[in-house]
Amino acid sequence: MTKYAAVPRHLPTSPFKARVEAPRKHFAVGDRVTHDVYGLGRVIGAEGDIAVLVDFGSRQERVTQPYTAMFQL
Numbered sequence: 216m217t218k219y220a221a222v223p224r225h226l227p228t229s230p231f232k233a234r235v236e237a238p239r240k241h242f243a244v245g246d247r248v249t250h251d252v253y254g255l256g257r258v259i260g261a262e263g264d265i266a267v268l269v270d271f272g273s274r275q276e277r278v279t280q281p282y283t284a285m286f287q288l
Contacts, residue, residue, distance in 0.1 A: 240282045242267045250276075251284040 225233040242248065246258045253271045260268035266279040278285055 239264070239280075240285070240287070242282070242285075242287065247288040248285050249288055250278070250286075255288075 225231075241264070242258045242261060244258055244261055247255070248258060248269060249255050250269070250271070253269070253274070253276055256269040256271035256276075258267050259270045259275070262268075264280060266277050267282075268275060268277050269285075
């Protein structure tokens with residue numbers, strides 16, 4: 216039996232507040248960023264809203280969405 220993940224929808228008659236999605240992060244080539252694991256870096260490539268290539272000095276890493284551990288400086 217296969218279970219499909221359904222997204223629960225908010226009913227207008229519900230006494231609970233609707234979930235608010237966090238705004239998506241967007242990075243452009245040349246942006247300075249900090250990553251919780253890799254440290255400081257600069258975006259050197261972007262693959263649309265899917266992933267970015269970041270140069271952290273000693274290494275280059277491809278970081279994919281969601282960018283929960285990466286912040287723009």
